[in-house]
Amino acid sequence: MALTPYHNIIGIAPVTLIAPGDGVKNIDSVSISNIHEKYGVIVDLYVGTNSTSGSAAKLYYLMKGKYLQPGDNIVVNHKGLKFNNTMVSDYGLFIKLGSYSDDAASNCKVDVLISRG
Secondary structure, three states, X not given: OOOOOEEEEEOOOOEEEEOOOOOOOOEEXXXXXXXXXXXXXXXXXXXXXXXXXXXXXXXXXXXXXXXXXXXXXXXXXXXXXXOOOOOOOOOEEEEEEEOOOOOHHHHOEEEEEEEEO
């Protein structure tokens, strides 16, 4: 499957940016921008496997609990982005958002741009 380089994410549910088995290679960087006008957002970015029957997914965090103020941006260019992604049993790239606000689900808004070489 082809890479989808641009994502608009709203909410607190984990989102698959690159699914295991998509065959995406050569990820250079991931840019994450908080696009909410008023609220900050907490970002977890990780590579991981899908859970299988009887075993939990394996997760490896590139960024955990990173707080971004409204309008803030962070670029992650880490060798951990060079993961094996050819088979469904391999790794994917995921993001999960959180917030300190009362209505976290609607106040978590980021744009994600994935670049590869």
